[in-house]
Amino acid sequence: MGVKQAGQGLATAMRLTEEVMASYEKLDISKRQYVGYVLVPAAVVFLLTIAGAFLLPLPFAARVPIPMFGVLTLVSAVIYPKIYLSSVENRIDNQLHLVMTHMTVLSTTNIDRMEVFRTLAKEEEYGAAAEEIGRVVSLVDTWNQSLDDACRRRAKEVPSDAMADFFDRLGYTLGAGQSLEDFLVSEQDVMLAKYETLYESSLSNLEVMKDLYMSMILSMTFALVFAIVLPILTGNDPTATVAAVIVLFVFVQLGFYAMIRATSPYDPIWYHPEERAPGDLKLWASLGIGGGLSFLLIGFTAAGMFGYGPGLPGLLWFIDDVRLPLYLAVPISPLFITGVILRSEEQAISARDREFPSFVRALGATESAKQSTTTDVLTTLRDKDFGALSPAITRLYRRLNMRISTEGAWRAFTRDTRSYLIQKFSEMYLVGRRMGGDPKQLGELISKNMNAVNQLREQRRQAAVTFIGLLYGITAAATFAFFIGLEIVAILAQLTADFELDQMDIGQIVYPGAYDIPLIEYLLLTVVLFNAALSSQMIRKIDGGNPANGYIHFVLLTWLGAGTAIATRVLVNAILSI
Incomplete structure (x- = not known):
């Protein structure tokens, strides 16, 4: 059994290697140029990070992420051609249903079939799909090939399997004498079925990503809690250890954001015309009001911190003790206004689509x-x-x-x-x-086409709702764990100072003097803010909405993290003080 699994793993690795090597042939630059401009610099960065891991005067936990960055750089450079071709394939597949619908509409008119291809090739909005159609037009107009021969020839080169299959069947059908209109009308059901399969496959991949994201973030949460607590026993610099784990935490979240962005189906909701549209004034006013008030509160809060005014305690005069997390949550709260107004407009757009x-x-x-x-x-x-x-x-x-x-x-x-x-x-x-x-x-x-898209959007909306619940739950759980560890360390440090334990033998076992509690709290709140910002954009990528609509989740996630941090420290302090 083990031999069989090893053989399957080796076959998969060989197939992946062949695909990566084949992708180098399809780049817009030569392999020699790619090696000189990309692979060699990436290898140099990798070697420098290896040297830095051994030579830099940092704790071991802080040095571990350095070579990991070098490995990531080198691996990314090696497999980039494959990633690039996959991205081109995704862009073609995401637009193919609109391209084929547009082609079918044009084929039912009184224009020549080559004019159908020329018209679509000029549609810049179709991106890579329009470029592929333009290459078919070039083969016909420049090299005097027939349309069926041009389609069959291009089918061998196009990065998208779906478009290659379409070109191949179109070429043979036209060569057999069938009209373009008859072929495309009969292809509508096949095209919609393939698009639905592609869309649902992307949503299934997002479900897998959701589970993987939860596992990785919880693992990083435990790592960050250990980085907070363990230095009190080891005597290492806790600030450097926490900062190193936070950097790794950020890299993990950025990686997942990139994967979710690549996995999510391309299906935008908003149309952004070049001319001024009704409601633009309201949308821009909401952005100006929300952003302006946030900048005003940030300036007001910063001025108070430097002693030039009452600051946030003056603004929150009804609260006896203004905790540090509130300095994070209060200034960004006006962005909620922008998010609510854009969300309302987006819901109206979806209603019109239906x-x-x-x-x-x-x-x-x-x-x-x-x-x-x-x-x-x-x-x-x-x-x-x-x-x-x-x-x-x-x-x-x-x-x-x-x-x-x-x-x-x-x-x-x-x-x-x-x-x-x-x-x-x-x-x-x-x-x-x-x-x-x-x-x-x-x-x-x-x-028929738009009804199919509306049904798929409903599935996407349901997937987005479950992902939103996951992100809110992870934010609360991770913040709770962060600040439990911080409060325990803060109480131990206070007890050590109160009883002067550092002058006794126990001082060699517990090292509270290495901690800068306020600085570590600042670092943890930075993680809370970064998590809120990135999570809100993940939500926007999953549901296909306007990025500014994510301000709602950005503000709510920040308040959830800030509220959890305050409640956790108060609760732990109260329990341990009994």
């Missing part, structure tokens, strides 16, 4: 049945209740009725909704109608 499939399906079916313009159809359709989307539909009708250009009216409609998906699908519907597409077919196609 209504849009019904609207576009009804619009397409009615236009097809009445053989009339969008303006005539909206005359009656605007009276139908589409929930949060109704005000934007009414404004769309008014703009079209005032003979504003159709493109301008729909562009204003997407600005009103502020939704990324509504902007993309509205643009597809408009282009399809302008080029002669069947409105009923367009409406059903777009509605």
Whole structure:
């Protein structure tokens, strides 16, 4: 059994090595340049960190993370080509469902099939997927290859397996004489099934990440508690030991943030138009008020600490003893205002997203049945209740009725909704109608795709809720453990000073004099603040919302950590003083 497992492990390692070596061939620079510009400097950094671990006059616990940083640098440089190609694959896969929907819409119009590819290649928003389509166009226009040959040739080079499979099947289908429209319409179910599988796979990976994150953070919490408590028995410098473990703690959290960012499916909620959109003033005002008040409180608190005013105790005059954690939590509290307002707008965007499939399906079916313009159809359709989307539909009708250009009216409609998906699908519907597409077919196609995305978003929201609960629980538990250790050490140090035990033989067993309790408390509160900031952004990456919306969780997590720190020290002090 052991031999079989060893053989499987060796086969996996060999396969991974082959994939890494193959990825060097697909870089935009030569292998010689990559070795000279990246691998050699990384190896030098690794050697320097090894030397630093032996030569620097630091405690052993403080020297351990130094070579770990060098190993991380070297390993990252070696496997970066593989990581880069994987990131390109993820970017293509995340946009592929929109690309194929857009391609299908264009194929149902009266334009040439090569014009479909040229139009998509110019869509910069599709990123790497548009670049791959542009390479197919180049093979046709520059090298005079047929479209089916170009698709089959590009299928061998594209980093994404899903797009390679699509190009391959498209090439053989076109070569057999089937039209582009028939192929793409028949591919919609396959495409949606693959996108749902990819999306759900990413959510499953996040579940694994959640469990791994909890295990690693709890391990680092125990390590930090030991770093606080053990020096009282060993006599080592506790400040340097705690600082070293905190650095390692930060690296672990940053690593998990990077992994969560790479794992989370790309599905933005917000649309950010270049022109000014309705509600921009409210959003910017909330950011200005929250940020401005926070800076004002930070300045007020800092001035009091340097003796230029009453400071935080003057502001919190109703509290007898203003503990140090409050100096962390109170100044950032106004950011909660910004987070609440952005959260409210984000919930409104999600509500409009849920209504849009019904609207576009009804619009397409009615236009097809009445053989009339969008303006005539909206005359009656605007009276139908589409929930949060109704005000934007009414404004769309008014703009079209005032003979504003159709493109301008729909562009204003997407600005009103502020939704990324509504902007993309509205643009597809408009282009399809302008080029002669069947409105009923367009409406059903777009509605089906957006309903699928809305269902996946609901799964994502549920995954985000469980992750939020985990982060809040870990924050409370870790802070509780930190400050239990700190309070125990502080009480032992006080007892030693009160009874003058350092002048007795016990002074050789317990070393309380090495502790700078206020400095260690500052370091621990830095961890609490960093954890709150990074955790709030992890939440935003998981649910796909606006980063500024994370201010709510940033403030709440900071207050949770500060409150837990104060309550823990008071509770432990009360228990041990009985």
